[in-house]
Amino acid sequence: AYPNRDIAELARKYLVDVRRVKPKHIEILDRTQEDSVRRLVPEEFAGDVQKAFKAGEAVLIVRVDETDAFKVRELLAEDTRSTRTVATPPTLIAGSSS
Numbered sequence: 001a002y003p004n005r006d007i008a009e010l011a012r013k014y015l016v017d018v019r020r021v022k023p024k025h026i027e028i029l030d031r032t033q034e035d036s037v038r039r040l041v042p043e044e045f046a047g048d049v050q051k052a053f054k055a056g057e058a059v060l061i062v063r064v065d066e067t068d069a070f071k072v073r074e075l076l077a078e079d080t081r082s083t084r085t086v087a088t089p090p091t092l093i094a095g096s097s098s
């Protein structure tokens with residue numbers, strides 16, 4: 001989460017343009033897009049997004065390969081100074097086998 005959409009956009013650009021992170025999906029949501037939360041965030045973490053919205057914050061949602069997750073989490077928390085960073089457990093992509 002970031003204080004507003006503009007700062008979330010700067011964090012997105014930093015990840016992609018400067019640090020060359022190759023996300024599988026990246027999107028910024030704010031309180032005007034509450035209907036997208038269910039589509040993008042596992043149900044057990046939707047409350048975290050709602051708290052950010054209530055605080056007036058924007059949320060940067062980044063999906064990366066599991067091997068990149070620790071690096072990206074560190075970049076979000078330390079380099080871009082997100083107000084809160086939550087890493088969700090990995091999930092299988094539809095159609096992939098175990």
